[in-house]
Amino acid sequence: MIAINKGGILLVIDDSSYRSLSYNSRIRFLVVHYTAINFVEAVAALTTNVSAHYLLPCLEDSSYPFPDLRTFKLVDESQRAWHAGISAWEDRVNINDQSIGIEIVYQPEERANSADLDFPDYPTDQIKQLILLCKDILQRHPDITPTRVVGHSDIAPDRKADPGPKFPWQHLYLEGVGAWYNPETVEYYQQQFRKTLPSVMEVQQKLKAYGYPIKLTGVEDEQMRQVVNAFQMHFNPESYYGQLDIKTVAVLYALVDRYF
Structure with missing residues (x-):
């Protein structure tokens, strides 16, 4: 029961006597990104002009200031983070409205005399942290089915390449996160x-x-x-x-x- 007194008028909200069964979660998608910049630069970017719900650092990044690997929550899951941009998946557009975004500190390297990128392997400890985070999210948001665990490149293929070809999607699947083929x-x-x-x-x-x-x-x-x-x-x-x-x-x- 919630009672709010505004200017002598009492608003009473009863939030326990009746509860509807006709609802579902607003969250349908889990989107994985890489930052393409280091931790310090990512924090600056993701706390100003763009955002994500979570930021997962890399211990091998010299700009990372902590001795242990931590996952940083930047936006509450109930709020809309600005991570997906112009995007679509299934019959949905504006994926920001319906998703949780995870940014991973990861930096592809430019090849000499080429527009292509070299993609290093993701660190094992970073992926272990990511799997724990994803499992926690999936447990709380059952509408995120396996095919709704996607990369930024999946939902915006004309603009994005992250999380890139070295991202271990099959390993995540074997740990219970996302889809894979038979x-x-x-x-x-x-x-x-x-x-x-x-x-x-x-x-x-x-x-x-x-x-x-x-x-x-x-x-x-x-x-x-x-x-x-x-x-x-x-x-x-x-x-x-x-x-x-x-x-x-x-x-x-x-x-x-x-x-x-």
């Missing part, structure tokens, strides 16, 4: 696609069915290359250059079979 199903589809791949339109439909924001053009256009690139970084990181190959398509079909 290898036997992939092998089945690889055999089916040895002679010819499905049509571009059919592949686009499968990508859309899984959740990716893609227009069904039936053409291998730039937006499809970007989406395929994001999919490969997540599920086929041995080949993440945006070109369809047998394994990529087989993994996609296996994932749709398993989860949809």
Whole structure:
């Protein structure tokens, strides 16, 4: 029972006698990012112009001022953090409104004389912390199903590459976080696609069915290359250059079979 006296008028709110069963959580997605900058720079950025719910540092980062690995909560989960930007997944847009964002301190390195990046491995202790944090979040937000644990590149493939091809999605899956494919199903589809791949339109439909924001053009256009690139970084990181190959398509079909 809550009683509020405003100017001699008493507002009584009874919050215990009746409770509706018709509701669910506003949180549907868990989005993983990397900072691309060090801890000190990330704190400055994430406490001013942009934000995330959690910041996970790296002990190997010389700017990190603490002796132990800590997870920093920057925004309460009930509040909207500004981490996803223009984004979409499944039938939803504005993913900030419906998600929890985790920023991981991780810095890809620029290659000499190239626009490409080198992606180092994520530190083991950092990933262990991340898994504990994700499990805690998933326990409290059951609407975050396995296919709703995504990377920034998944929900914004035209703009983002994080958390990158070295992010250990399969390891997270084995620990109970996120989605992964059944290898036997992939092998089945690889055999089916040895002679010819499905049509571009059919592949686009499968990508859309899984959740990716893609227009069904039936053409291998730039937006499809970007989406395929994001999919490969997540599920086929041995080949993440945006070109369809047998394994990529087989993994996609296996994932749709398993989860949809």
